[in-house]
Amino acid sequence: xxxxxxxxxxxxxxxxxxxxxxxxxxxxxxxxxxxxxxxxxxxxxxxxxxxxxxxxxxxxxxxxxxxxxxxxxxxxxxxxxxxxxxxxxxxxxxxxxxxxxxxxxxxxxxxxxxxxxxxxxxxxxxxxxxxxxxxxxxxxxxxxxxxxxxxxxxxxxxxxxxxxxxxxxxxxxxxxxxxxxxxxxxxxxxxxxxxxxxxxxxxxxxxxxxxxxxxxxxxxxxxxxxxxxxxxxxxxxxxxxxxxxxxxxxxxxxx
Amino acid sequence: xxxxxxxxxxxxxxxxxxxxxxxxxxxxxxxxxxxxxxxxxxxxxxxxxxxxxxxxxxxxxxxxxxxxxxxxxxxxxxxxxxxxxxxxxxxxxxxxxxxxxxxxxxxxxxxxxxxxxxxxxxxxxxxxxxxxxxxxxxxxxxxxxxxxxxxxxxxxxxxxxxxxxxxxxxxxxxxxxxxxxxxxxxxxxxxxxxxxxxxxxxxxxxxxxxxxxxxxxxxxxxxxxxxxxxxxxxxxxxxxxxxxxxxxxxxxxxxxxxxxxxxxxxxxxxxxxxxxxxxxxxxxxxxxxxxxxxxxxxxxxxx
Numbered sequence: 001x002x003x004x005x006x007x008x009x010x011x012x013x014x015x016x017x018x019x020x021x022x023x024x025x026x027x028x029x030x031x032x033x034x035x036x037x038x039x040x041x042x043x044x045x046x047x048x049x050x051x052x053x054x055x056x057x058x059x060x061x062x063x064x065x066x067x068x069x070x071x072x073x074x075x076x077x078x079x080x081x082x083x084x085x086x087x088x089x090x091x092x093x094x095x096x097x098x099x100x101x102x103x104x105x106x107x108x109x110x111x112x113x114x115x116x117x118x119x120x121x122x123x124x125x126x127x128x129x130x131x132x133x134x135x136x137x138x139x140x141x142x143x144x145x146x147x148x149x150x151x152x153x154x155x156x157x158x159x160x161x162x163x164x165x166x167x168x169x170x171x172x173x174x175x176x177x178x179x180x181x182x183x184x185x186x187x188x189x190x191x192x193x194x195x196x197x198x199x200x201x202x203x204x205x206x207x208x209x210x211x212x213x214x215x216x217x218x219x220x221x222x223x224x225x226x227x228x229x230x231x232x233x234x235x236x237x238x239x240x241x242x243x244x245x246x247x248x249x250x251x252x253x254x255x
Numbered sequence: 256x257x258x259x260x261x262x263x264x265x266x267x268x269x270x271x272x273x274x275x276x277x278x279x280x281x282x283x284x285x286x287x288x289x290x291x292x293x294x295x296x297x298x299x300x301x302x303x304x305x306x307x308x309x310x311x312x313x314x315x316x317x318x319x320x321x322x323x324x325x326x327x328x329x330x331x332x333x334x335x336x337x338x339x340x341x342x343x344x345x346x347x348x349x350x351x352x353x354x355x356x357x358x359x360x361x362x363x364x365x366x367x368x369x370x371x372x373x374x375x376x377x378x379x380x381x382x383x384x385x386x387x388x389x390x391x392x393x394x395x396x397x398x399x400x401x402x403x404x405x406x407x408x409x410x411x412x413x414x415x416x417x418x419x420x421x422x423x424x425x426x427x428x429x430x431x432x433x434x435x436x437x438x439x440x441x442x443x444x445x446x447x448x449x450x451x452x453x454x455x456x457x458x459x460x461x462x463x464x465x466x467x468x469x470x471x472x473x474x475x476x477x478x479x480x481x482x483x484x485x486x487x488x489x490x491x492x493x494x495x496x497x498x499x500x501x502x503x504x505x506x507x508x509x510x511x512x513x514x515x516x517x518x519x520x521x522x523x524x525x526x527x528x529x530x531x532x533x534x535x536x537x538x539x540x541x542x543x544x545x546x547x548x549x550x551x552x553x554x555x556x557x558x
Binding site for chain 1: 305308309310311312329330331332333334336338340341342344345346347348349353356357358360361362363385401
């Protein structure tokens with residue numbers, strides 16, 4: 001366990017001054033900033049009806065924003081994290097350190113998840129902050145009279161996170177196998193483009209991993225069924241691709 | 256009793272089955288030695304070193320480090336090994352200190368050791384600067400600092416003086432000798448230039464075209480010496496000198512500005528000198544060119 005913690009700490013040091021780290025912050029801030037601009041310039045469109053919580057509207061719009069934006073963000077972040085090793089020609093150094101490949105694999109995976117969680121956390125905090133700021137700036141928007149529906153936010157984030165697990169696992173594997181950042185991003189772009197073209201939530205599209213986040217557009221919680229079929233399929237893909245990439249990394253990958 | 260630190264048994268490697276890059280390599284590095292692994296560019300030195308670390312998989316053969324099979328004990332074995340393979344693997348967006356800190360954390364070494372190795376490689380003042388601003392020599396020294404960090408009992412360095420100026424090379428040589436003398440660190444150092452490492456190493460392995468063609472103590476290499484040494488002569492009339500000596504000695508080359516003659520002992524050099532002076536020739540140069548290790552190395556790797 002201490003080897004895993006040490007390796008994880010090394011990952012934190014490696015991420016200093018990297019685009020991956022800045023992108024996590026900037027990526028999380030883009031949608032809230034867009035919300036501020038949209039609300040300031042078109043505030044009359046967003047004045048809520050009496051008795052209606054304005055937070056539902058701003059968070060729904062923000063959710064739609066990250067639904068489209070997050071898949072590419074994830075692909076980019078994972079690639080950039082592996083690119084730290086690829087660019088520095090560091091595999092030959094890492095693989096001669098007294099650390100098993102398994103430990104390295106899990107510490108890298110853990111760091112990817114840390115950045116993903118940081119991204120979601122920052123996104124929620126910044127969206128909340130944007131709403132509060134807009135509330136101070138224009139009382140008609142009524143943000144200060146209500147509180148966000150935290151339960152809905154948490155349920156969206158949990159489902160959305162599960163929906164993106166397939167993409168995380170696939171691109172975690174591709175990132176150490178395909179060292180070209182552009183090629184990797186290209187695969188992700190094609191996947192996202194197809195999922196937008198499919199634009200559905202039923203039929204075979206539920207087997208296409210890049211579609212899962214898009215399926216959460218215009219999120220409306222369904223209390224009866226927490227996870228839909230595509231969430232289960234995403235978890236299945238995540239398990240399969242994680243096991244395969246672990247096997248590939250620990251037994252075949254030589255850097 | 257000698258203790259083998261590195262041992263390979265019938266090591267074969269190739270990317271295709273029918274074309275071997277390494278052919279039956281039986282490397283043997285004993286404890287406390289400085290082993291020079293020598294060969295021309297492309298001879299298979301880096302490939303062998305990569306195999307020693309499991310970065311490549313051999314077609315056949317075994318690799319033993321510290322008397323343990325590499326296939327089963329990698330992380331444990333690597334606790335005692337410091338390495339620099341080809342160019343140093345450095346994170347250029349980080350400072351020299353951070354680069355060392357990454358390895359320190361993974362190896363679980365006390366933090367104060369970072370400043371010790373920075374002192375050793377003379378990079379203390381530049382430790383906070385980002386590595387992309389370092390010169391080639393500084394990067395090389397930082398790479399060595401990473402390798403020294405854990406006070407390893409085995410150091411494997413692949414052409415560590417690449418990119419260093421003559422002073423830097425001497426510093427690294429002195430440092431390696433000190434590590435070997437004070438801590439009995441076993442060192443395997445690869446190079447394509449014998450002159451670069453002949454003053455440093457106690458043992459040599461010479462590889463050429465994937466085959467280990469010599470292995471042993473450096474003194475044993477002398478035994479491979481072929482032919483006689485040569486004396487180079489330059490006079491005010493080389494043609495006359497050539498005519499005077501050609502019936503008594505074996506002329507190796509005769510050119511307008513130099514005559515090269517094979518000799519067997521020092522008395523013959525004295526005789527050559529006397530002959531030329533007695534005939535009234537002015538001698539500008541009379542220089543014995545020793546058939547040194549470099550020549551032997553070039554000779555045995557020629558074919």
